[in-house]
Amino acid sequence: MTEARHLSIRVPLLARVEGEGALDVAIRDGAIAELKLRIYEPPRLFEQLLQGRSFAEVPDIVARICGICPVAYQMTAVQALENAFGVQVSGWAQDMRRAMYCGEWIQSHALHIHLLAAPDFLGVDSVIALSSKQPEAVRRGLHLQALGNELIELFGGRSVHPVGVCVGGFHRAPHPRDVAALVEKLHAALPQALELAHWTAGFPIPDDGQDFTCVALRQPDRYAMDAGRIGASDGLEIDASEYQAHFSEHQVSHSTALHSQYRSGAYLCGPLARLNLNGECLPQPVREVLEHTGIGLPCRNMFQSIVARSIEIYFALLEAIRILESYVPSDTPAVAVTPRAGTGAAATEAPRGLLWHRYETDDRGRILHARIVPPTSQNQARIEQDLKASLEAFGLQRPENELRRRGEAVIRNYDPCISCATHFLRLTLDRR
Amino acid sequence: MTAIRPAKLRVAVHKFSSCDGCQLAFLNLGESLLEAAELVEFAHFAEAGPVDPDAAVDIAFVEGSISTPEDCERIERVRANARFLVTIGACATAGGIQALRNLHDAKQWVAGVYASPQYVSTLEHVVPVAAKVKVDLELWGCPVTGRQVLAALRALLSGVAPLEDEDKVCLECKRRQNVCVMVTRGVACMGPVTRTGCGAICPSFGRDCYACFGPAENINAPSLTRRLQGLGLAREAVAARFHFINSAAPAFLSAGQAALEAKRD
Numbered sequence: 001m002t003e004a005r006h007l008s009i010r011v012p013l014l015a016r017v018e019g020e021g022a023l024d025v026a027i028r029d030g031a032i033a034e035l036k037l038r039i040y041e042p043p044r045l046f047e048q049l050l051q052g053r054s055f056a057e058v059p060d061i062v063a064r065i066c067g068i069c070p071v072a073y074q075m076t077a078v079q080a081l082e083n084a085f086g087v088q089v090s091g092w093a094q095d096m097r098r099a100m101y102c103g104e105w106i107q108s109h110a111l112h113i114h115l116l117a118a119p120d121f122l123g124v125d126s127v128i129a130l131s132s133k134q135p136e137a138v139r140r141g142l143h144l145q146a147l148g149n150e151l152i153e154l155f156g157g158r159s160v161h162p163v164g165v166c167v168g169g170f171h172r173a174p175h176p177r178d179v180a181a182l183v184e185k186l187h188a189a190l191p192q193a194l195e196l197a198h199w200t201a202g203f204p205i206p207d208d209g210q211d212f213t214c215v216a217l218r219q220p221d222r223y224a225m226d227a228g229r230i231g232a233s234d235g236l237e238i239d240a241s242e243y244q245a246h247f248s249e250h251q252v253s254h255s256t257a258l259h260s261q262y263r264s265g266a267y268l269c270g271p272l273a274r275l276n277l278n279g280e281c282l283p284q285p286v287r288e289v290l291e292h293t294g295i296g297l298p299c300r301n302m303f304q305s306i307v308a309r310s311i312e313i314y315f316a317l318l319e320a321i322r323i324l325e326s327y328v329p330s331d332t333p334a335v336a337v338t339p340r341a342g343t344g345a346a347a348t349e350a351p352r353g354l355l356w357h358r359y360e361t362d363d364r365g366r367i368l369h370a371r372i373v374p375p376t377s378q379n380q381a382r383i384e385q386d387l388k389a390s391l392e393a394f395g396l397q398r399p400e401n402e403l404r405r406r407g408e409a410v411i412r413n414y415d416p417c418i419s420c421a422t423h424f425l426r427l428t429l430d431r432r
Numbered sequence: 433m434t435a436i437r438p439a440k441l442r443v444a445v446h447k448f449s450s451c452d453g454c455q456l457a458f459l460n461l462g463e464s465l466l467e468a469a470e471l472v473e474f475a476h477f478a479e480a481g482p483v484d485p486d487a488a489v490d491i492a493f494v495e496g497s498i499s500t501p502e503d504c505e506r507i508e509r510v511r512a513n514a515r516f517l518v519t520i521g522a523c524a525t526a527g528g529i530q531a532l533r534n535l536h537d538a539k540q541w542v543a544g545v546y547a548s549p550q551y552v553s554t555l556e557h558v559v560p561v562a563a564k565v566k567v568d569l570e571l572w573g574c575p576v577t578g579r580q581v582l583a584a585l586r587a588l589l590s591g592v593a594p595l596e597d598e599d600k601v602c603l604e605c606k607r608r609q610n611v612c613v614m615v616t617r618g619v620a621c622m623g624p625v626t627r628t629g630c631g632a633i634c635p636s637f638g639r640d641c642y643a644c645f646g647p648a649e650n651i652n653a654p655s656l657t658r659r660l661q662g663l664g665l666a667r668e669a670v671a672a673r674f675h676f677i678n679s680a681a682p683a684f685l686s687a688g689q690a691a692l693e694a695k696r697d
Contacts, residue, residue: 016480065451067455157636159460160457
């Protein structure tokens, strides 16, 4: 028997997400009549404030889009500008950028797993409550988060808005003594990362398979992170410069972030999309862990994304060790850069998914035009699609409280970064 | 007789227009975060879990700048509900990088965008918290450090006024025995006018300080302006050095405007 039911679920401020958003669901006669992930953070107009600024200032500016993934913004921006200027950075700088990026994956994923998502699976409402139930697990998570931050600090001086990356490479090469000390810590953390993967795989994970298109960077010889071509699960493979020919953005009334579309539909980017597209590129030890966790690829259950994150932490630790174990400092951490008038695009894999930048410069290297598409605006349409399917599968007849909690958990599966997503939106002026 | 346990201090962390990076000063504390949770009660801290935006608290930490009519109303409520209000970071303390739009014709920025109707409301100017309500303590920095927020929290727990370092980055460089990038390599460094607290990390990376911690006390901006011009920076470039992360800080706002009007000599 289906009960006719009118119910309005409103979560005015979503907890445990980065930035501020809200969820509105209207249920009429046992069906979802309206569902909105409302993103109402005011736009900060980064694309406009980049105009006229020197290329050298761009890494310091775009870092401020997101305190949680500033490395992703810096890495994407410097590569887009290097493409615009025809600059080829050294193999040393490419390796070190990948190592630094590993630090951001480790810290951001560890933060998301422990502080934001795990409480959903373990029936508590915050990491503070979780720490009295499972103190060892929380301590392990905070340690991994701190280690990721240390890896960023090695190359950038601080983990939020680091200062070491420049167009052409790095301002400074880390001292071998500091690198060696950190490599030792990374080694020591490997067993903890393994325990973490098994811990998350043991969560009571809801069975919620859905059909979706995955989009992620791809590289033939490695698990793509800092570079690569943009691939999709339907076989698409394009250069970052072709992004706009295949992906579009449109505005919706309830969000200050644009919704992205691929072939007129929603798509997924982020850790689960990366595993689905690039799982075969993972090194053997990581593939073994993957098998052990029981995620079959391709995986269609977004609740498994927490396990995907823990697997990527293990991968990022191994990858940073691989790169840094034979570390030799460079006498020229940055190549000389001669700015020119041009256009350059680049994409990288931010912890929460594909991040795309494009810049147009004048002959003195000043920014004429900037376009930035963050991962959360790409995932936004998919989140709404998922919410509708998940809540219907969960059972709309359930108590309001349960539906609200499930809705919030679904949103957290995407690790949305709302501060990122709203950096450039259209605005109406209210003159006071 | 049972000992009287003093009630925990109630703390709120509020977010306005920002990148979330200053809240990370709490979330990156590691085990100190759990220790802090023993000492205080987080009544509202949405990113960490507790949501109760209108809770009455002893200390409200505020991240982010005020940029919408709703923000104006919300910051009034935050103020009314808090005994002590602390701004954390450049956005809350000096408008942040988004305050750069105050220096431009905002209408022009709007005209450059789509004709489709917009559902976002925004104020003409992005302003720091102190432009709207009384602020008891300002923590500068983009981002603030864990050390700063913990020191402020500890001082308030002990009932003393927290101290903020207002020295210049130059002094920190000297203490660290960094080689001066401006003197030795002619790099256009903002260290002489910038408040320390970061640990002088940019000069220690061999690059320019870009003033992310805001103006130090009693700065000599005209002198630095002349020096930067001497290094070959055009007036607009000198102004852009002051008008960056902390452009709404009065000392930097006026220094940048003066640089634009300065004559070359």
